[in-house]
Amino acid sequence: MNHSNSVDLSHEEIQRYSRHLLLPEVGLEGQKKLKAASVLIIGAGGLGSPIAMYLAAAGIGCIGLVDMDIVEASNLQRQIIHGTDNVGELKIESAKRSIARINPFVKVNIYQEKFTSDNAMDIARDYDIIIDGTDNFPTRYLVNDVCVLLGKPTVYGSIFRFEGQASVFSAKHGPCYRCLYPEPPPEGLVPNCAEGGVIGVLPGMIGTIQANEAIKIILGEGLPLYNRLLVLDALDMRFRELSIRKNPHCQICGTNPTITQLIDYQHFCGITPKSDTPAIALEQLITATQLAEKLSGANIQLIDVRSAEEHAICAIPDSLLIPLAELPFRLDEISREAEVIIYCKSGVRGTKAVNLLNDEGFPKVKNLVGGIKAWATEVDEAMPTY
Numbered sequence: 249m250n251h252s253n254s255v256d257l258s259h260e261e262i263q264r265y266s267r268h269l270l271l272p273e274v275g276l277e278g279q280k281k282l283k284a285a286s287v288l289i290i291g292a293g294g295l296g297s298p299i300a301m302y303l304a305a306a307g308i309g310c311i312g313l314v315d316m317d318i319v320e321a322s323n324l325q326r327q328i329i330h331g332t333d334n335v336g337e338l339k340i341e342s343a344k345r346s347i348a349r350i351n352p353f354v355k356v357n358i359y360q361e362k363f364t365s366d367n368a369m370d371i372a373r374d375y376d377i378i379i380d381g382t383d384n385f386p387t388r389y390l391v392n393d394v395c396v397l398l399g400k401p402t403v404y405g406s407i408f409r410f411e412g413q414a415s416v417f418s419a420k421h422g423p424c425y426r427c428l429y430p431e432p433p434p435e436g437l438v439p440n441c442a443e444g445g446v447i448g449v450l451p452g453m454i455g456t457i458q459a460n461e462a463i464k465i466i467l468g469e470g471l472p473l474y475n476r477l478l479v480l481d482a483l484d485m486r487f488r489e490l491s492i493r494k495n496p497h498c499q500i501c502g503t504n505p506t507i508t509q510l511i512d513y514q515h516f517c518g519i520t521p522k523s524d525t526p527a528i529a530l531e532q533l534i535t536a537t538q539l540a541e542k543l544s545g546a547n548i549q550l551i552d553v554r555s556a557e558e559h560a561i562c563a564i565p566d567s568l569l570i571p572l573a574e575l576p577f578r579l580d581e582i583s584r585e586a587e588v589i590i591y592c593k594s595g596v597r598g599t600k601a602v603n604l605l606n607d608e609g610f611p612k613v614k615n616l617v618g619g620i621k622a623w624a625t626e627v628d629e630a631m632p633t634y
Contacts, residue, residue, distance in 0.1 A: 291381035298455030392425035
């Protein structure tokens with residue numbers, strides 16, 4: 249952690265941070281610590297938005313942002329660092345401008361790249377604290393391992409639907425993320441926010457907890473969430489706290505670690521690399537335009553394998569809703585004589601459904617390439633998208 253005695257506060261900064269300076273736990277010296285500190289935020293989305301905004305407002309001297317995505321309209325319900333005018337822009341550029349509007353005294357470093365095993369150590373090395381604002385398991389394990397190897401604390405947060413989690417992982421003070429979750433869940437078992445949804449205020453609640461933890465660590469005040477996992481049920485508005493312990497057999501922070509350098513995290517999480525080769529045969533793919541031409545007169549059964557909530561937003565006419573999880577139990581509703589066309593949002597769940605029906609011996613099954621998003625683009629431009 250940087251030392252505060254090498255930085256001073258200007259008159260403008262003293263005025264800006266006056267409510268901090270009145271706190272015995274912060275005061276002038278504490279505010280100097282905040283100014284001298286550097287924090288790296290992985291992700292400029294749902295969690296990254298409130299984290300970056302509140303840390304900027306608090307006067308953190310240097311904030312790093314790692315993200316390679318662009319702002320989409322569907323982000324705006326929760327990613328409050330971005331606005332309607334920012335749709336189509338890089339998230340890190342939009343976030344950097346928002347931070348400058350909030351506090352021009354903060355230096356912002358942006359990294360328009362994916363956080364990977366190749367660049368993670370170089371990016372994270374010079375920051376005091378790393379905050380995990382990611383939404384996928386490979387990057388979570390990567391962030392954890394980087395911090396253990398560099399001896400830095402990780403402020404962890406995750407969100408899904410109405411439930412959030414927060415903790416501070418530090419091999420010096422307690423368990424790391426791998427101590428809590430030694431193995432990732434099987435691929436596809438835990439849906440992401442794009443598939444399962446998330447209430448818009450939840451990342452704000454968890455993100456501000458993460459920002460608060462980072463500030464406490466920098467100040468050296470209070471009791472950080474070491475050895476504790478905070479679980480929030482926003483629907484019932486209940487907080488639970490689980491005690492977590494260091495695992496002496498942990499692969500990276502245990503007494504005999506087997507992981508001594510960064511690994512292939514996609515492979516570790518069982519995620520097969522995407523390629524141009526489809527997971528199903530080319531003859532089992534159909535484009536939206538081809539489907540539209542076939543619909544009149546052909547013996548076709550359309551199956552929607554999305555959730556009921558997604559189906560309510562938009563659906564191809566005359567399609568039967570069978571969510572993917574229910575498919576194995578509802579095979580008797582699917583025709584073995586008609587040509588069965590499966591569709592989902594973008595094609596991924598459809599591919600899994602086609603493979604399942606192939607295994608069950610259905611003779612004529614196809615997947616809609618690009619899912620209902622492609623249908624809305626190529627066939628029905630009036631259809632709402634999400």
